[in-house]
Amino acid sequence: MIRAHSVETVRAAEAAAMAQLPEGELMSRAALGLAEVAAARLADTEGTTVVGLVGAGDNGGDTLYAVAHLAETGFACAVVLVPPSGRSGVHVGGLESAEVAGVMVHVAADGAAAAADVVAEADLVLDGIVGIGGRPGLRPEAARLVDAVDDDAWVIAVDLASGLDPAGEEGEDDAVWADETVTFGTPKPVHLLPAGEAATGRLTVVDIGVDLAEAPAAVERLTWDDVVDLWPVPGSGDDKYSRGVLGVVAGSEAYPGAAVLCTTSAAEAGVGMLRYVGTPTPVGLVHQAVPEAVVGDGRVQAWAVGPGLDTEADDERSRAQLEAARAALASDLPVVVDAGGLALVEGRRTAPTVLTPHAGELARLLNRLETRSAGTADGNHGAPVTSAGESRGRRPVTGPADGDEGDRHEVTADDVKGDPLGHARRLVALTGATVLLKGATTLVVTDGEPVRSQADAPPWLATAGAGDVLSGVIGALLAAGLTPHDAASLGALVHGVTADRVSGGGPLRALAVAHGIRPTVRDLLARGRSAPG
Ligand SMILES: NC(=O)C1=CN([C@@H]2O[C@H](COP(=O)(O)OP(=O)(O)OC[C@H]3O[C@@H](n4cnc5c(N)ncnc54)[C@H](OP(=O)(O)O)[C@@H]3O)[C@@H](O)[C@H]2O)[C@@H](O)CC1
Ligand SMILES: Nc1ncnc2c1ncn2[C@@H]1O[C@H](COP(=O)(O)OP(=O)(O)O)[C@@H](O)[C@H]1O
Numbered sequence: 316m317i318r319a320h321s322v323e324t325v326r327a328a329e330a331a332a333m334a335q336l337p338e339g340e341l342m343s344r345a346a347l348g349l350a351e352v353a354a355a356r357l358a359d360t361e362g363t364t365v366v367g368l369v370g371a372g373d374n375g376g377d378t379l380y381a382v383a384h385l386a387e388t389g390f391a392c393a394v395v396l397v398p399p400s401g402r403s404g405v406h407v408g409g410l411e412s413a414e415v416a417g418v419m420v421h422v423a424a425d426g427a428a429a430a431a432d433v434v435a436e437a438d439l440v441l442d443g444i445v446g447i448g449g450r451p452g453l454r455p456e457a458a459r460l461v462d463a464v465d466d467d468a469w470v471i472a473v474d475l476a477s478g479l480d481p482a483g484e485e486g487e488d489d490a491v492w493a494d495e496t497v498t499f500g501t502p503k504p505v506h507l508l509p510a511g512e513a514a515t516g517r518l519t520v521v522d523i524g525v526d527l528a529e530a531p532a533a534v535e536r537l538t539w540d541d542v543v544d545l546w547p548v549p550g551s552g553d554d555k556y557s558r559g560v561l562g563v564v565a566g567s568e569a570y571p572g573a574a575v576l577c578t579t580s581a582a583e584a585g586v587g588m589l590r591y592v593g594t595p596t597p598v599g600l601v602h603q604a605v606p607e608a609v610v611g612d613g614r615v616q617a618w619a620v621g622p623g624l625d626t627e628a629d630d631e632r633s634r635a636q637l638e639a640a641r642a643a644l645a646s647d648l649p650v651v652v653d654a655g656g657l658a659l660v661e662g663r664r665t666a667p668t669v670l671t672p673h674a675g676e677l678a679r680l681l682n683r684l685e686t687r688s689a690g691t692a693d694g695n696h697g698a699p700v701t702s703a704g705e706s707r708g709r710r711p712v713t714g715p716a717d718g719d720e721g722d723r724h725e726v727t728a729d730d731v732k733g734d735p736l737g738h739a740r741r742l743v744a745l746t747g748a749t750v751l752l753k754g755a756t757t758l759v760v761t762d763g764e765p766v767r768s769q770a771d772a773p774p775w776l777a778t779a780g781a782g783d784v785l786s787g788v789i790g791a792l793l794a795a796g797l798t799p800h801d802a803a804s805l806g807a808l809v810h811g812v813t814a815d816r817v818s819g820g821g822p823l824r825a826l827a828v829a830h831g832i833r834p835t836v837r838d839l840l841a842r843g844r845s846a847p848g
């Protein structure tokens with residue numbers, strides 16, 4: 316598991332380490348590790364020239380010492396001091412060390428164009444403008460230098476790409492776009508969250524001897540090695556019931572294929588037994604595709620509700636299916652709720668619950684539930700719950716009560732994409748559920764747990780039906796007794812890794828991902844069993 320720690324946790328751990336060490340030792344370890352990575356990349360790319368962009372804090376200090384190492388190794392090195400106060404604004408020891416090593420020192424404020432020319436010549440750029448002490452965004456003079464970086468240069472962000480929010484909460488377009496980030500001691504949340512992940516590039520962690528093993532993580536990412544620890548493996552005493560029965564309420568006359576995708580992936584994930592509740596067309600298809608599935612209601616350990624469910628259908632069989640979906644949601648069993656099932660969510664469930672919206676579904680759910688809870692808070696229980704529909708524009712929604720508490724902003728899919736974590740947290744607060752927000756980086760948010768962030772899938776997975784497959788895997792894991800947080804994040808990992816294998820760099824089909832789950836789990840388990848230690 317990759318664990319990222321908050322800035323506060325990092326600062327506390329660094330302070331504890333520094334109290335035991337000679338002054339400057341941590342920075343010197345950070346700078347040496349940084350210089351080693353930079354030298355390796357220069358060797359790989361046959362580069363010879365290095366420029367460090369140096370800000371006012373310790374991030375600039377790391378960079379100055381690292382550039383000094385690189386100059387001593389024989390590379391042609393320069394630094395550009397970014398603070399308006401020039402030399403007097405930067406780390407004194409670092410600057411002295413760089414000058415002694417023969418590094419050319421330029422002050423951005425003395426001649427912006429000349430400094431930009433120096434930057435443009437570099438084969439490798441070290442971004443030491445700001446680190447964990449930085450506020451989001453770049454000042455104009457720093458932004459001009461960053462713009463001058465040659466497209467072919469290898470850009471290494473020191474600790475984090477300057478301009479990003481270290482906590483990864485706020486998105487920021489005005490930031491360094493790094494090929495690689497060399498961070499110290501531990502990843503920071505921004506490295507794993509959608510707000511910063513793309514600008515972070517490849518992540519390299521340098522060990523500086525700061526112990527964070529026992530410190531609580533802010534963000535976690537499951538890796539292949541976690542599968543063997545978390546995946547439910549049957550023992551000799553198990554039978555199909557003890558392994559867990561999953562009930563699937565999915566598919567409809569309008570979207571019958573979703574039932575096949577969801578049940579196939581649950582079967583491929585190795586569920587003990589499957590029960591399927593649906594209307595005639597998907598029942599026929601499920602019979603053929605997943606002959607193991609038993610059709611009809613019955614005792615289960617968990618439910619998967621919603622893929623391809625048509626909540627508008629009004630014939631007798633569909634009404635019976637929707638009744639089964641509502642009964643599952645009203646039960647005290649674990650449920651994973653996706654797609655059409657999300658429209659049936661009315662608020663809190665006390666039993667374990669995973670909601671798996673994409674950005675648009677999350678926006679709609681927030682609009683519906685927040686409108687409702689505003690009405691309830693005002694004692695206006697009878698107020699109609701308005702569904703926000705598919706609107707993507709920003710428009711005010713009149714409050715449900717007397718209308719005198721002002722307009723609330725209707726959440727759009729773009730709002731969710733701009734702040735995925737913040738909006739996922741809003742849904743967690745409203746429902747108490749685990750919220751899995753789908754996307755290139757999938758977030759799993761549960762109250763009181765570190766956020767899990769999975770980015771295992773290729774963009775080819777953005778294809779119709781892929782979400783139905785994910786529901787089946789998560790449902791199988793819930794039925795086996797995993798917590799919602801583990802079931803959702805492990806499900807996302809295996810789904811993403813499977814998609815990567817199935818794609819092999821080209822297009823994939825959702826059904827092929829479903830069929831790939833079984834060999835992927837088998838291989839990940841075998842890999843974990845053969846790993847040393
Ligand atoms: N602690 C340790 O043991 C170790 C720490 N290490 C290193 O220290 C780094 C943290 O250093 P730090 O605390 O000095 O903060 P840092 O990130 O350099 O930035 C603060 C300065 O930036 C400025 N500034 C802020 N926002 C800005 C903006 N948007 N645009 C422009 N300027 C902006 C702000 O100035 P202000 O504007 O507030 O006057 C302030 O002067 C950490 O990331 C790691 O690299 C390693 O050596 C390992 C050991
Ligand atoms: N750019 C992307 N890169 C990788 N995975 C993605 C990307 N966009 C979406 N996905 C994944 O593809 C799946 C799409 O699911 P969903 O939107 O529910 O589709 P459907 O409703 O058609 O089944 C999710 O698992 C999501 O995380």
Ligand SMILES: [K+]
Nearest residue numbers: 442445473475
């Ligand atoms: K930086």
